[in-house]
Amino acid sequence: MSSESTEVWAGWYRDRRGAEAVTIAAHGRQLRTRIRGVEYEGATFAALQPAGAHGVLSSCVLEWDIPLPVDLDGAVQRATLSCLLTLGEPQPDGSLDRADLNLTLHYGGAAYESGVAGGDFGDALARIQKQLPPGAELGALSPADA
Numbered sequence: 001m002s003s004e005s006t007e008v009w010a011g012w013y014r015d016r017r018g019a020e021a022v023t024i025a026a027h028g029r030q031l032r033t034r035i036r037g038v039e040y041e042g043a044t045f046a047a048l049q050p051a052g053a054h055g056v057l058s059s060c061v062l063e064w065d066i067p068l069p070v071d072l073d074g075a076v077q078r079a080t081l082s083c084l085l086t087l088g089e090p091q092p093d094g095s096l097d098r099a100d101l102n103l104t105l106h107y108g109g110a111a112y113e114s115g116v117a118g119g120d121f122g123d124a125l126a127r128i129q130k131q132l133p134p135g136a137e138l139g140a141l142s143p144a145d146a
Contacts, residue, residue, distance in 0.1 A: 011064025011083075024064055033062075044121065045085050046099040058090045069139030070107050070132070076139065079107035103128060105138075 006027040013022045013035050024045075025032045031048065032041045039051040048057040061084065068081040081103055088098035098117065103124045105112040114127035129138050 007066075009064045009066055011062060013060060013062055015060040022062075022064075024062075045083075046087065046096070046101070046118075055090065055094070056087075056096065058087050058096055061086050068105065070105075071137045071139060072133070073135045077107070079105055081105050105132075107132075107136075 006025055009024045009026075011022050011024055013020050013033075020036065022033050022035055029043055030041060031043070031045060032039065032051075033048065034040070035057075040048040040057055041051050042048040042056075045062065046056075049055055063082075063084050066081040066083065068079050069076045070079045071077075082105075084102040086098070086100045086102075088096045088100075091097055100115065100117055101121065101124050102115040103113070103121075105128050112128045112131045114124040114131075116124045116127070125138060132138070
């Protein structure tokens with residue numbers, strides 16, 4: 001049995017057909033979700049694809065919250081990272097015309113925001129880290145740093 005745990009986050013999926021509540025599971029470096037009865041998996045949110053099929057999730061918006069600890073001078077405090085990923089239209093080469101990620105960290109009565117084109121989660125978190133007060137450090141996402 002693996003020592004890695006699975007983290008599950010609640011969220012929303014929206015597209016032209018409407019919206020539905022979803023859960024996103026992160027286990028190790030793999031993400032999974034079920035949308036309208038179809039299982040999607042991938043190493044990053046912007047690379048989710050139908051399990052056992054080709055193509056990527058596209059033409060939609062995913063929204064979810066992640067509890068994220070913030071360490072301030074040795075004291076761990078709770079914060080919430082609100083995530084909004086907009087996935088554009090598929091291109092002939094299989095890529096998407098856009099993948100825009102917007103993160104907002106709700107911490108200490110303030111909101112710290114970051115938006116990046118391309119959906120790079122690490123870059124967006126680094127931008128938020130730079131905005132935090134001196135001595136504050138983002139905790140690790142567990143178990144995946146999608």
